Amino acid sequence: MRLKDKVAIITGGGGKIGKAYALAMAKEGAKVCVPDLADATPTVKAVQAIGGEAMTVQCDVSDEASVRAMVKATADRFGRIDILVNNAAYFMTVKKSPFWEMEVEEFDKAMAVNVRGVWLCAKAAVPYLKKSGKGKIINISSGVALNGNPNYIHYVASKGAVISITRAMARELGDFGICVNTVAPGLVVTEGRQVDPEHLKRTNAQKCFKRSQVEADLVGTVIFLASSDSDFTTGQLLVVDGGSNFL
Secondary structure (H helix, E strand, O other): OOOOOOEEEEOOOOOHHHHHHHHHHHHOOOEEEOOEOOOOHHHHHHHHHOOOOEEOOEOOOOOHHHHHHHHHHHHHHHOOOOEEEEOOOOOOOOOOOOOOOOOHHHHHHHHHHHHHHHHHHHHHHHHHHHHHOOOEEEEEOOOHHHHOOOOOHHHHHHHHHHHHHHHHHHHHHHHHOOEEEEEEEOOEOOOOOOOOHHHHHHHHHOOOOOOOEOOHHHHHHHHHHHOHHHOOOOOOEEEEOOOOOOO
16 A cells, blocks of 8 residues: 555545545555545545544634644644645635626635645645655646636636645755645536536537546546655646646
8 A cells, every 4th residue: 555654634625526535545545634614524434434544623724723723633643744635725616707807805715725725734734744754745726727717817826826836835845855746637527516518518528538527537646646656756737637738
């Protein structure tokens, strides 16, 4: 198992994608914390059902005190932290509009969760990652940062910032043996998510692999970045979208 005895924090662990990451890491031997504002108990139970160890903490990633408490609770429970997946995002309930009509509060909320949240979680986790001697930070961006979807400027800008944050963190953390990388998914069709069929059809037609992307398509890349297989990979952007965007 590639993550045996490792401890991973996966923010936004109550969602379908966070759950997929948690289950995959548990299968590879990791103990996982799945913090979320929503109830992540189903993810914890799913991990436990396959014989893994998991916990959850209610956490607002945009609030420093909340993040610090979550990270400390994880370390107190499992004794260490090796992996941080910054998966939490303000996305499902974002309000779309032309940028000249968007409210400042809406823009600021996207930045608070999607940008400040990444920074705060990494800030709190780094002291523990240093102790591990070979930590991993995996930041989740989005393909929208590469193609600039309309009526979405707050989300697009926030996910572009995640790419830049990753590169800055990689420069600062290299001396401590900590790898920092970004994954940029395309449109992920999770169970229960409502997606306009015509939009989905157009999106799929632009891909090399002309089908919808599901959460399982991201798991292999995240496990690679979390494991020792990627120990000489840092500051990189890995686009996992079926061939919608080429860098």
